[in-house]
Amino acid sequence: MITSLKNHIQRFVNxxxxxxxxxxNMVELENIKNKQFILKEGHYCNYNHFIINGCFRSFFINKKGVEKTVNFGIEDWWLTDFDSFINKTQTKLNIQATEDAIILKISKFNFDTILQNSLEINKYFRIILERVRIADQRRIQYMFNLSGEELYTTFYKYNPEFVQRIPQYMLASYLGFTPEFLSKIRAKKHS
Amino acid sequence: MITSLKNHIQRFVNxxxxxxxxxxNMVELENIKNKQFILKEGHYCNYNHFIINGCFRSFFINKKGVEKTVNFGIEDWWLTDFDSFINKTQTKLNIQATEDAIILKISKFNFDTILQNSLEINKYFRIILERVRIADQRRIQYMFNLSGEELYTTFYKYNPEFVQRIPQYMLASYLGFTPEFLSKIRAKKHS
DNA sequence: TATATTTCTTAATCTAGATTAAGTTTTTCA
DNA sequence: TGAAAAACTTAATCTAGATTAAGAAATATA
Structure with a gap:
């Protein structure tokens, strides 16, 4: 169980x-049911979560009451709302399982404690954040540059198995358009 | 000159x-002229740059040949293309001064060297990357959630002085729309 | 200080994707 | 295993913002 985190760490640092x-010893194992929330809007995000198994999405509710999916997380990803976690502010995000899942979580207190002195764990999180930055930048560039149809086909190309794993309306939301429009794109493809 | 970097570091770590x-001792001082490039598409990004003075934008050229501004950087910001810097790939970005500027730059080799052993410098870059992550996430949420007009007024509200500092067409590009549309928004405001 | 270059504006027309609404298919779970 | 809930599709209409084009202001430079 915990070995998947150990392996992940050893992939980057020693x-x-x-x-x-x-x-x-600082992380806690937790079983999460499909649709269960590990973070809810208005609360304080006191944990960083490592996904051993399963899938999550983070989303917020916009002014019109529509759910907007901000991120997905799957096996071997760390998932939190850094804004709330670091700055101790109320979160605007919800993080919800889209499948039954197993996670490890570390509290802010333990996170701070280990990072106070551990060179390798600092390296580990720095390296992960560098990769996250690359992904975020890539996503911003895609959003600017690609049409809805191109966003979908690009996402599908790089994540074919993942597209099967989540409802279409969540993917549409993640890509920044409506489920109706995604239907239209798919209808076009298959004809 | 170098004290602005020292101060920045001491704001976060000790x-x-x-x-x-x-x-x-690993960083090099450099004077940059307005419109000078510190990174050009197709090259390898071998440096991380700390801005002492001045302003930069990073942009790529899309399929239609239009410049898309991805980021701005001003005093006390680190600016690089992590994808190219970390993964040693050819960059798709250009980074160009929008004013005369003074920067400090650190090579990838020196960056790796110091991060091999220094706890505090690892912390420093980890903390910066956490903040960058927060900013990126906020930006993605804005892009999803706000109309063009709202994007502009929000940006203006939080960065009034900065709006004066750059040409409007760059800001329009950064916000994800055309300069013509920004003109339209502004005309509406002032009437 | 005149001319070239860069930046900004206005206005007409066009389009990708939103909205609305209704029906269909699939999944869940009692 | 059958009813309810969740997810997906289709189609008509609408709109935010793009595109095109031309002129006006501002800024740089000789």
């Missing part, structure tokens, strides 16, 4: 056994 | 004098 165990 | 000097 902590001593002591450092690794120190970190590992 | 390196020993030795650690600080080690890092400081």
């Amino acid at each position: 902590p001593s056994e002591k450092e690794m165990n120190h970190f590992i | 390196p020993s004098e030795k650690e600080m000097n080690h890092f400081i």
Whole structure:
């Protein structure tokens, strides 16, 4: 269970056994049911979550009352609302399982504690954040540059298995358009 | 000159004098003229740049040949193309000064070297990346949720002085619409 | 200080994608 | 296993913002 986190860490950095165990002892295992929330709008995000198994989406509700999917998270991803987690502000986001899931979570207190002194764990999170930055920048560039249809086909090309894993309306929301428009795109493709 | 970087570091972390000097000795000062490029499409991004003074924009050229502004950077910001810098790939971005500027730059080699062993510098970049992540997420949420007019008024509200500092067409591009449309918004406001 | 270049504006026309609404298919779970 | 809920489709109409084009202001530079 915990080995999937250990493996993930060792893919990027080389902590001593002591450092690794120190970190590992700080995380809590949790089983999450499909549709269960691990963060709700208005609350404080006190945890960073590592997904061992399953899938989550984070979304907010816009002025018109429509759910907007901001991110997905699957196996081997860290998921939190950094704005709330770091700045201790009320979150505007909801994070909800889209499948039964198993996660490890670390509290803000433990997160701060380990990062106070551990070189390798600092490296680990820095490296992850560099990769997240690359992904965010790429996404912003796609959003600017591609039509709805191109966004869908590009996403499909790079994540074919994932498209099967979530309802279409969530994907539409993530890509920034309506489910009706996604239907239209797909109808065009298959004809 | 270099003290603005020292101050920035000390705002977030507390390196020993030795650690600080080690890092400081790795950066190079450079004067940049308005419109000068510090990164050009097709090249490898070998540096991370800290802006002491001045303003930069990063942009790419889309399929239609239109410049799309991805980011701005001003005083006390680190600016690079992480995708190219980390993964050693050819960049698709251009980074260009929009004013005469003074920067400090650190090579990928030196960046890797200092981060190999320095706890505090790892913390520093991790913390910066957490903040960048927060900004990126906020931007993505704005792009999803706000109309063109709202994007402009929101940007103006939080960055009134900055709006004066750059040509309107760059801001329009950054916000994801055409300069003509920005003109229209402004005409509406002032009437 | 005149001319070239860059930036900004206005207005007419066009289009990708939203909205609305109704029906269909699939999944869930009692 | 059958009813209710969730997810998806289709089609008509509408709109925010793009495109095109031309002129006006502002800024840079010789």
